[in-house]
Amino acid sequence: MKPSYHEQSKRHAFDSFCKKILKHEARDYYDELKRQRKKEKSFSDLSLKEMEQLYKVDKYFVTEQIFNVLGLDVIVTDDVIAGALDNLPEQKRDIILLSYFLELSDREIGDKLNMLRSTVQYQRTRTLQQIKTFMGGDVHE
Amino acid sequence: MSKKAGKNNHLLSYPLIILASSGDVEAINTVLKHYEGYIAALSTRQLYDESGNKHFCVDEVLRRRLETKLITKILTFNVA
Numbered sequence: 306m307k308p309s310y311h312e313q314s315k316r317h318a319f320d321s322f323c324k325k326i327l328k329h330e331a332r333d334y335y336d337e338l339k340r341q342r343k344k345e346k347s348f349s350d351l352s353l354k355e356m357e358q359l360y361k362v363d364k365y366f367v368t369e370q371i372f373n374v375l376g377l378d379v380i381v382t383d384d385v386i387a388g389a390l391d392n393l394p395e396q397k398r399d400i401i402l403l404s405y406f407l408e409l410s411d412r413e414i415g416d417k418l419n420m421l422r423s424t425v426q427y428q429r430t431r432t433l434q435q436i437k438t439f440m441g442g443d444v445h446e
Numbered sequence: 447m448s449k450k451a452g453k454n455n456h457l458l459s460y461p462l463i464i465l466a467s468s469g470d471v472e473a474i475n476t477v478l479k480h481y482e483g484y485i486a487a488l489s490t491r492q493l494y495d496e497s498g499n500k501h502f503c504v505d506e507v508l509r510r511r512l513e514t515k516l517i518t519k520i521l522t523f524n525v526a
Contacts, residue, residue, distance in 0.1 A: 312460040315525060319463045320456075322523055323481055323516060330515040331488040334508050 374402045375417060381406075389436045397432040404429055467523040474517055485512045 348356070370387035372379045379402050381387040390398050399418065403409045404425075409417075411425040418425070458466075458480055465473035478485075489508040493501045 315463065316457040316460055319458060319523060323477070323520070324484065326516055326519045327481065327484060327488055327512050330512050331508065334511060 372398065372402055374399050374407075377407065379406045385440055389439045392439060393432060393435065397428055397435075400425060400428050401432050401436070463523070464525045466520050467525050469521055474520060477520060478513060478516065481516065485509055485516075488512060 370381045372381065372390060381390060390401065400414060403414045412422045415422045415425045458477060462473050462476060466477045486504055489505045489512060490502050491505045493503050495501060
């Protein structure tokens, strides 16, 4: 039985078809690898700033002092500041926390604590002075 | 690939090609088997170990990829 000319040529065509597909696919793969290699960067080549964006460090064993003001928790991680705040009478501490940690305006603080805006401002400046003397030489400013 | 016993014996038979391109699983497997060697040869990569020795190793990712590509393309082959 002799296969027809057409069948014979189709068999050749199929063979070359398959080989071509395989060859090109393999080349695509290697090209992709090459492209990827070009874009890849080693960790050691990254600048410090780029590296810092890649990770985050959890802080353990840092003294955290939590102050409660109007039902909100304010976490202070700095020892010196926490100590200074701890030494203040409650109302003054509330003003400082609301103003500098929760970023409220004097008027908003006054509304919340039932005080005049001017009283809040006065207390705030006074307390800042107090803190400054309390912290003394610990902080240069 | 099988040894060339006679002329054109390295080619797949025409009926098989028709079956494979119409999606017959058995036929497609036969085609894959037929090109197994070529696929392996294409996916063999040279690797170097720490001391700089050459190794030849079949990249399984590439091998699977070639097989998949071949299967999808067999179905598009125009037999007529």
